[in-house]
Amino acid sequence: MGKVIVVGAGAAGMMAAYAAALGGNAVQIIERNEKCGKKLYITGKGRCNLTNNCDVQDFFEHVVSNPRFLYSSLYGFTAEQTMDFFSKELGLRIKTERGNRVFPVSDKSSDVINSLVRGLQSKGVDIIYNKRVDRLIISDGVVKGAACGNEVYESDSVIIATGGLSYPSTGSTGDGYMLAASAGHSITETYPALVPLMVKEEWVKELMGLSLRNVTVSFYMNNKKIYSEFGEMLFTHFGVSGPLILTASSYLTKQIKSGKLSMYIDCKPALSEEELDQRILRDFEKQKNCYFGNSLGKLLPKKLIPVVIKLSGIRYDKPVNSISAEERRKLVRLIKNIGLTVKDTRDYNEAVITKGGINVKEINPSTLESKIVKNLYFAGEVIDVDAVTGGYNLQIAWSTGYTAGSSI
Numbered sequence: 001m002g003k004v005i006v007v008g009a010g011a012a013g014m015m016a017a018y019a020a021a022l023g024g025n026a027v028q029i030i031e032r033n034e035k036c037g038k039k040l041y042i043t044g045k046g047r048c049n050l051t052n053n054c055d056v057q058d059f060f061e062h063v064v065s066n067p068r069f070l071y072s073s074l075y076g077f078t079a080e081q082t083m084d085f086f087s088k089e090l091g092l093r094i095k096t097e098r099g100n101r102v103f104p105v106s107d108k109s110s111d112v113i114n115s116l117v118r119g120l121q122s123k124g125v126d127i128i129y130n131k132r133v134d135r136l137i138i139s140d141g142v143v144k145g146a147a148c149g150n151e152v153y154e155s156d157s158v159i160i161a162t163g164g165l166s167y168p169s170t171g172s173t174g175d176g177y178m179l180a181a182s183a184g185h186s187i188t189e190t191y192p193a194l195v196p197l198m199v200k201e202e203w204v205k206e207l208m209g210l211s212l213r214n215v216t217v218s219f220y221m222n223n224k225k226i227y228s229e230f231g232e233m234l235f236t237h238f239g240v241s242g243p244l245i246l247t248a249s250s251y252l253t254k255q256i257k258s259g260k261l262s263m264y265i266d267c268k269p270a271l272s273e274e275e276l277d278q279r280i281l282r283d284f285e286k287q288k289n290c291y292f293g294n295s296l297g298k299l300l301p302k303k304l305i306p307v308v309i310k311l312s313g314i315r316y317d318k319p320v321n322s323i324s325a326e327e328r329r330k331l332v333r334l335i336k337n338i339g340l341t342v343k344d345t346r347d348y349n350e351a352v353i354t355k356g357g358i359n360v361k362e363i364n365p366s367t368l369e370s371k372i373v374k375n376l377y378f379a380g381e382v383i384d385v386d387a388v389t390g391g392y393n394l395q396i397a398w399s400t401g402y403t404a405g406s407s408i
């Protein structure tokens with residue numbers, strides 16, 4: 001049994017420290033903040049969606065980058081084990097909500113953090129606050145400790161659990177990449193992911209705050225459809241956000257950066273063009289003497305109507321009974337294909353997760369030990385792995401943390 005240093009007291013670091021202490025090691029966590037789990041605190045809108053209660057096979061469907069690398073850790077410490085860990089070992093009451101999302105019964109992320117800190121204390125883990133690790137001590141290919149400026153903390157093993165680059169105000173500023181690189185690791189390019197998108201069209205500003213449910217959004221590059229999803233989206237002052245868009249941002253990171261991505265919103269995916277045309281025709285017949293501008297109230301959300309009118313090219317005050325079949329067909333096509341040009345993603349300050357990170361090829365997937373430096377381990381978001389929303393990212397942090405800690 002030896003001395004273990006864990007860098008970072010986020011989800012992965014706390015779990016790694018707990019597992020290493022269970023194995024009989026003397027464990028110290030070094031955390032740059034004045035408390036543990038600053039990011040955990042803001043997860044799930046302050047409620048902490050701590051895992052997803054699905055079976056392991058289903059879990060992998062929701063991992064975006066490097067799911068195979070995670071096989072050992074996710075099978076070694078499953079969502080079910082996570083739920084047992086929190087409820088039975090730490091005494092936290094949990095519940096499962098819609099979409100298998102697991103939360104504390106209290107709906108307070110602080111209860112998740114407090115239960116972890118109490119668990120760590122009960123296992124004798126020493127937590128050092130307000131110290132930022134800026135260097136690893138490595139000798140002859142073996143890690144010997146970590147340093148914060150002139151202060152050196154010697155150890156037999158080090159686990160890097162410093163998180164990624166998203167929400168840097170929580171302490172995750174990418175230090176782990178610098179530490180890993182100093183040990184000889186390569187870092188794959190990083191991108192903000194699960195992040196809102198900025199678009200060119202100025203008219204989105206008029207729709208700020210409008211949420212569209214049950215729409216299909218399709219993304220095109222060079223006239224080829226590359227991604228399409230049904231769900232809910234939101235307009236913002238700079239572009240689009242909401243669950244469907246955040247997920248798309250994770251799958252399309254590279255294409256977004258190319259600046260050649262366009263997206264089309266189908267506001268009526270349940271209707272074919274012919275069916276929608278018939279529907280509009282019926283609406284028009286009932287309102288023969290109305291202005292076009294007043295005829296769409298039953299079809300579209302109020303806020304969207306002025307924008308659709310503008311994009312349709314049909315005058316607001318054109319009487320409905322003088323709208324031609326061709327104009328109607330154009331309107332149908334528009335409602336099923338409202339086009340936007342994607343400029344870029346928002347930055348890390350608004351990204352739920354970082355895509356990219358420490359190259360998985362240089363980490364042993366069964367132990368999470370570095371293949372380059374002995375006794376050096378990695379856990380959590382700092383590794384090049386990421387998943388969609390729903391509790392999957394925290395489960396990755398618990399599973400990799402547990403695997404790294406228990407491998408020592």
Ligand SMILES: Cc1cc2nc3c(=O)[nH]c(=O)nc-3n(C[C@H](O)[C@H](O)[C@H](O)COP(=O)(O)OP(=O)(O)OC[C@H]3O[C@@H](n4cnc5c(N)ncnc54)[C@H](O)[C@@H]3O)c2cc1C
Binds near residue numbers: 031038040171379392
């Ligand atoms: C707004 C928001 C909501 C989210 N909601 C959910 C959710 O509900 N469910 C879900 O599954 N996922 C959610 N996520 C994602 C989830 O929070 C992360 O995947 C997870 O926190 C990653 O854990 P980690 O331990 O790897 O990193 P982090 O939680 O980022 O922890 C890293 C820790 O390391 C410390 N650190 C960094 N550098 C150093 C250094 N040099 N020296 C010492 N300490 C250092 C940091 O201060 C920090 O405490 C959310 C993310 C955000 C931003």
